[in-house]
Amino acid sequence: MSLVLDHVGLTVGQEVVINDVSLTFERGTMNVLLGPTLSGKTTLMRLMAGLDKLTAGTIHVHGKNVAGIPVRRRSVAMVYQQFVNYPSLTVYENIASPLRVAGLPKAEIEDRVTEASRVLRLDPFLDRLPAQLSGGQQQRTAIARALVKRAELVLLDEPLANLDYKLREELREELPRLFAESGTILVYATTEPAEALLLGGTTATLWQGRVTQIGATPLVYRKPANIDAARVFSDPPLNEMGVTKSASQVTLSDGRALTSDALLAGLPDGAYRIGFRVEDARIGPPTGATDAFPGVVSVTEISGSESFVHLDVGFATWVSLVLGVHDWQPGAAAEIRIDPRRVFVFDAAGLLLRAPEAMSVSPLAVMA
Amino acid sequence: MLDKPWNNRAWFFVIPVLVFVLFSSIIPMMTVVNYSVQDTMGQNNFFWNGAAWFQNLLDPTTDIGGRFAAALVRNLIFSLVVLCIELPLGIAVAICIPRHGWRVGAALVLIALPLLIPWTVVGTIWQIFARQDIGLLGAALNSVGIHYNDTQDPTSAWATIVVMDVWHWTGMVALLAYAGLKAIPDAFYQAARIDGASRWSVFRNIELPKLQKVLVIAVLLRFMESFMIYTEPSVVTGGGPGEATSFLSLDLVKIALGQVDLGNAAAMSLVYNLITLSLCWIFFTVMTQLEQRKGS
Numbered sequence: 001m002s003l004v005l006d007h008v009g010l011t012v013g014q015e016v017v018i019n020d021v022s023l024t025f026e027r028g029t030m031n032v033l034l035g036p037t038l039s040g041k042t043t044l045m046r047l048m049a050g051l052d053k054l055t056a057g058t059i060h061v062h063g064k065n066v067a068g069i070p071v072r073r074r075s076v077a078m079v080y081q082q083f084v085n086y087p088s089l090t091v092y093e094n095i096a097s098p099l100r101v102a103g104l105p106k107a108e109i110e111d112r113v114t115e116a117s118r119v120l121r122l123d124p125f126l127d128r129l130p131a132q133l134s135g136g137q138q139q140r141t142a143i144a145r146a147l148v149k150r151a152e153l154v155l156l157d158e159p160l161a162n163l164d165y166k167l168r169e170e171l172r173e174e175l176p177r178l179f180a181e182s183g184t185i186l187v188y189a190t191t192e193p194a195e196a197l198l199l200g201g202t203t204a205t206l207w208q209g210r211v212t213q214i215g216a217t218p219l220v221y222r223k224p225a226n227i228d229a230a231r232v233f234s235d236p237p238l239n240e241m242g243v244t245k246s247a248s249q250v251t252l253s254d255g256r257a258l259t260s261d262a263l264l265a266g267l268p269d270g271a272y273r274i275g276f277r278v279e280d281a282r283i284g285p286p287t288g289a290t291d292a293f294p295g296v297v298s299v300t301e302i303s304g305s306e307s308f309v310h311l312d313v314g315f316a317t318w319v320s321l322v323l324g325v326h327d328w329q330p331g332a333a334a335e336i337r338i339d340p341r342r343v344f345v346f347d348a349a350g351l352l353l354r355a356p357e358a359m360s361v362s363p364l365a366v367m368a
Numbered sequence: 369m370l371d372k373p374w375n376n377r378a379w380f381f382v383i384p385v386l387v388f389v390l391f392s393s394i395i396p397m398m399t400v401v402n403y404s405v406q407d408t409m410g411q412n413n414f415f416w417n418g419a420a421w422f423q424n425l426l427d428p429t430t431d432i433g434g435r436f437a438a439a440l441v442r443n444l445i446f447s448l449v450v451l452c453i454e455l456p457l458g459i460a461v462a463i464c465i466p467r468h469g470w471r472v473g474a475a476l477v478l479i480a481l482p483l484l485i486p487w488t489v490v491g492t493i494w495q496i497f498a499r500q501d502i503g504l505l506g507a508a509l510n511s512v513g514i515h516y517n518d519t520q521d522p523t524s525a526w527a528t529i530v531v532m533d534v535w536h537w538t539g540m541v542a543l544l545a546y547a548g549l550k551a552i553p554d555a556f557y558q559a560a561r562i563d564g565a566s567r568w569s570v571f572r573n574i575e576l577p578k579l580q581k582v583l584v585i586a587v588l589l590r591f592m593e594s595f596m597i598y599t600e601p602s603v604v605t606g607g608g609p610g611e612a613t614s615f616l617s618l619d620l621v622k623i624a625l626g627q628v629d630l631g632n633a634a635a636m637s638l639v640y641n642l643i644t645l646s647l648c649w650i651f652f653t654v655m656t657q658l659e660q661r662k663g664s
């Protein structure tokens with residue numbers, strides 16, 4: 001079983017919602033669709049499920065064009081961000097509903113529902129109505145409904161977004177395992193880079209209805225093919241600046257000249273965009289060093305084990321990650337230093353020219 | 369112990385409301401109570417009559433008691449009939465209203481139009497509409513051989529009033545139900561489509577349960593209003609033919625203003641009021657209890 005999207009497009013009125021998307025999904029794989037809200041994740045899933053009609057391209061399942069096949073005859077299951085269950089049916093009946101519609105024999109339904117409710121730890125609640133369950137249990141019920149169907153394609157549309165932190169962690173671990181045995185194609189849409197990294201598998205980054213990159217999840221994170229993919233895969237956002245190089249002189253977009261061309265070493269003259277992630281923005285007290293970017297702290301977000309310090313450097317606001325709780329008060333003067341080996345360099349069109357090497361884990365570095 | 373200041377002066381804020389309610393409701397109500405326990409021989413001389421008016425009223429063997437019981441039965445039948453028609457019809461209309469585009473506004477305005485017409489005008493429209501000589505409905509029905517005469521035939525009179533009420537108020541049920549339907553996230557419909565659920569099962573298992581709360585409101589509003597109906601039948605049939613469409617409110621006006629029988633009328637108003645109040649309370653309690661039992 002494979003699902004192939006070939007130059008798929010969707011235009012609603014004048015608006016291009018999905019723009020020339022080509023993706024291949026193999027059975028038994030975990031595929032992450034990563035993109036911000038309105039990037040087209042849900043729409044793409046609706047197209048894959050057959051809920052909407054494509055306006056361009058084709059979708060092939062097992063090498064067969066599925067354009068004319070209605071949703072109910074496709075082997076698809078879907079879980080949503082909202083907890084979608086039939087409000088008037090018990091948990092048991094909810095889980096059984098796709099099987100009843102399919103007309104399975106009673107014993108088989110009983111078996112599958114029992115199995116799914118055991119795996120999802122819903123056995124004590126089978127007689128309850130969805131409204132009598134907690135959010136996590138409701139979503140488990142919805143997942144169980146998708147599981148019993150044994151669909152070839154399972155679409156998970158931000159399934160954990162409405163759950164609290166602890167439940168999310170729990171279910172995020174369970175989900176891929178639950179479906180792994182059935183050999184189904186699992187497609188998981190999320191807005192969170194961290195979630196994509198935790199899920200692993202293959203990631204396709206989406207930006208404004210277009211797939212900006214496809215690849216193994218950690219690889220896409222380390223080597224985003226272009227600036228759009230890098231932006232989608234950075235949370236907090238990527239720190240960026242526009243620079244121009246001419247005759248070994250690097251000039252910032254605000255006209256300031258840098259003392260060294262280390263950032264763009266070995267690259268020909270021209271305009272570039274430089275991006276670096278929060279962990280590579282080293283913040284410190286102002287030293288007046290010529291290669292540092294001085295600025296004023298605008299916000300410090302403290303999340304416990306780490307703090308995000310937002311620094312207004314004049315032409316942009318950059319974010320720096322520091323471990324532990326730091327006392328960077330808004331208004332304080334500080335500077336950010338960039339390690340030239342830790343930056344992404346994009347060309348004027350936004351294509352990646354250079355990415356930092358993966359960090360090797362050395363025990364010494366951890367000790368320090 | 370916390371040293372909390374304890375001060376009851378905040379109650380003074382309630383005084384304006386109390387004064388308003390006193391003049392708008394309690395004093396007028398008390399004059400009715402006053403009439404209901406007294407009798408008069410004219411010249412503004414009243415004397416104590418105890419609970420006699422109430423005893424008469426609640427005893428169906430007396431003249432007034434019989435009238436009251438008959439009118440009460442008519443009211444209950446009328447409310448039941450219009451609820452049974454308007455609720456399903458309103459839901460059906462709401463389901464047919466488009467959800468997107470310019471047609472939404474057009475459909476909503478069209479459906480809301482009858483609600484914006486003053487009640488006496490509704491009555492007048494239907495009174496003329498139903499006439500056998502010049503009324504579109506009356507003349508048309510008779511010309512195709514259906515005997516229809518709302519001034520002589522009780523069935524015709526009832527049919528006219530029921531249809532009129534349905535025409536007037538189904539829109540409100542439809543608007544309420546439409547608001548409820550709009551609140552159902554699209555994901556529910558998608559999930560049903562992926563399941564391969566039928567249209568009926570979508571209605572039965574998604575739409576109807578999700579509409580429950582608005583439908584409770586719709587039932588309450590429609591019951592109250594239909595149980596207190598006065599203007600439209602008074603214009604269309606005047607309670608006739610005979611007593612066929614004499615609802616409690618019409619009878620009350622006849623007794624109070626036609627016969628100036630203040631004692632009976634006052635007792636009747638109070639009992640009428642109490643019946644409406646208690647029926648609404650029962651409705652509301654039963655329906656919210658049902659919901660709570662499901663919800664928790």
